[in-house]
Amino acid sequence: MNCEELLAMLNExxxxxxxxxxxxxxxxxxxxxNPCQVVVDNIRQTITLYKEGEPYxxxxxxxxxxxxxxxxxWREQQAS
Amino acid sequence: MSGLRAVQPRTPRLFPVTxxxxxxxxxxxxxxxxxxxxxxxxxxxxxxxxxxxxxxxxIYTVARRITGNEQDAEDVTQQALLSALEHLDGFREEAxxxxxxxxxxxxxxxxxxxKRQGLPTxxxxxxxxxxxxxxxxxxxxxxxxxxxxxxxxVGRHETARLIDxxxxxLDEKHxxxxxxxxxxxxxxxxxxxxxxxxxxxxxxxxxxxxxxxxERLTREFGDPARRFEPHRHE
Numbered sequence: 001m002n003c004e005e006l007l008a009m010l011n012e013x014x015x016x017x018x019x020x021x022x023x024x025x026x027x028x029x030x031x032x033x034n035p036c037q038v039v040v041d042n043i044r045q046t047i048t049l050y051k052e053g054e055p056y057x058x059x060x061x062x063x064x065x066x067x068x069x070x071x072x073x074w075r076e077q078q079a080s
Numbered sequence: 081m082s083g084l085r086a087v088q089p090r091t092p093r094l095f096p097v098t099x100x101x102x103x104x105x106x107x108x109x110x111x112x113x114x115x116x117x118x119x120x121x122x123x124x125x126x127x128x129x130x131x132x133x134x135x136x137x138x139i140y141t142v143a144r145r146i147t148g149n150e151q152d153a154e155d156v157t158q159q160a161l162l163s164a165l166e167h168l169d170g171f172r173e174e175a176x177x178x179x180x181x182x183x184x185x186x187x188x189x190x191x192x193x194x195k196r197q198g199l200p201t202x203x204x205x206x207x208x209x210x211x212x213x214x215x216x217x218x219x220x221x222x223x224x225x226x227x228x229x230x231x232x233x234v235g236r237h238e239t240a241r242l243i244d245x246x247x248x249x250l251d252e253k254h255x256x257x258x259x260x261x262x263x264x265x266x267x268x269x270x271x272x273x274x275x276x277x278x279x280x281x282x283x284x285x286x287x288x289x290x291x292x293x294x295e296r297l298t299r300e301f302g303d304p305a306r307r308f309e310p311h312r313h314e
Contacts, residue, residue, distance in 0.1 A: 003311070007217060007219065007287075008214040010287060011290070014290075035309070038223050041226075042223070042224075043294050045226055045230050045301075046293050046294045047290070048234075049230045049234060049243055050243060050247070051262065052230065052231075054240060056140055056144055058140050059150070059154070066154075066157065069158055070132060
């Protein structure tokens, strides 16, 4: 496996969807190729950063409107 | 299961909406979603508000990231929670409440994007580009170990700003797939079905998105002292 072939298999490797034989070739390549190893690490770090990022706060005026709308809808449903 | 880390319940002090909301939240705060769902189905509004407060930030975040627009994110968030309220009796709890309501929100956000078709935006639909194959995937250029781990970076305001900037630099069609797959944790099949794409398209677009984000973030977070020149083995 060369760097080009590794790049094409990158998703499957990172997601754990490569069959064991290909996985072995992938890891054999990584063991001898620092740039590819670092790219794989960087991709994993990138995904982690987005997955674990703090969610946005709701703008307060919107939050007040949202909860007022939920209460109104609730009352409407209870009444019907 | 969805990607963003579960939002921990906060004290009312952090969300001073109205006293009544705060009191309701305090009552709901310690209870698991499943119990709040049961109480809400039995007619307890405070239980439903507890669920809304627990999950509204994640809903708003996914909506804002997909639509790339605050106003649309507000509309989607409200629509998703109203829909959840309306259809709560039919919620069979085969998935968690969070998964259910985030799916509703995500589909609503995708609908907003589809409505933009005809406006100057990138189509999410069929592959009309020549450059969709793996052979044209851009190669990594700036390769370096990061100076800090994601755990160290994640809580900083500056990090939040940089990752938002990088995400917004992606084409819509790449951004949405990255968000569905890597942040929301959707399968390739579900992502393909929701977007009307082939699974092969989803995979190659995801690779492009990941590589572009990696390149951008490594230029920000990479350590120049631990940089590697890209090379190819023949």
